[in-house]
Amino acid sequence: MSRYVIVTSRDLYEYASSSQVLELAGALKNRGHEVTLYLIENGVLAARRGAHLAARLSDLSRAGVTVLAEDVSAKARGIEQLADGVRLSNMDELADLIVDGCDKVIWY
Template identity: 40%
Template sequence: MTESRYVVIESRDPFDSADTAFVSDTAASLRKRGRAVTVYFVQNGVLATRAGARGSHVPSLTKAGVTVLADEFSPRERGIDRGELSAGVREASIGALVDLVVQPDTKTLWH
C-alpha cells in the first residue's frame, strides 16, 4: 500500500461551519495511522488559527503531529497579526501550498 501524504485545505470559518470538526478529526486520524498530514488554513479558515479562538480544533491538530500552516495573505486581510497565531501554527505562502500539492503520492482535499 502506498504511504500517501495528505494535504487538507481548510477554507471554512469554524464559527459558521460545524463540519470543520470533521476535517480536523480526519486529519488527526490519518496522522495517528502514521501518514504525513498538513492542514493549510486559508480565507476565513484562518480564524481558527488564532490562539484566542474559543473551541478551535487547531491545538488538537498540532498535538496530534499534524503540520498546521496558515496562508500568509489571509490573516493580514483579516487584521490578524502573526503573534496572535496559536502555538505550532506557521505562516506559509501560496507557493508553499503548491509545492505540497504536487509532491509525489499526495492526496489533496479542499474544504
C-alpha cells in the same frame, strides 16, 4: 503511508462539518499518514491565538499534524498572533505541497 494535504477555506466556526475536518486530520495522522492542514481565506480565523478552535489546532500540531495559515488571508483578517503550533505560510508553499509534497489533496 500517504501524504495528505487538507485545505480549508471556510470559517470553521460557521461551517457545520468543521469538527469533521479536524477529526479527519487527527485520524489520518493516527493511522501513520503525514498530514498538513492548510488554512486559507476564512479558514485562518480558527488559528487566531485565543480563539475557541485554536486549542484544537495546537493539539493537532502536538500530535504531528503540520498546521499552516496562509499569510495574506491572516493579514487581511487582522490576525497578528497565531495559536501555538500554527505557522504562517504562503501560496507558493501550498502549490509546492500540492504538486510535489503530497499524495492526496482534500479541499473543504
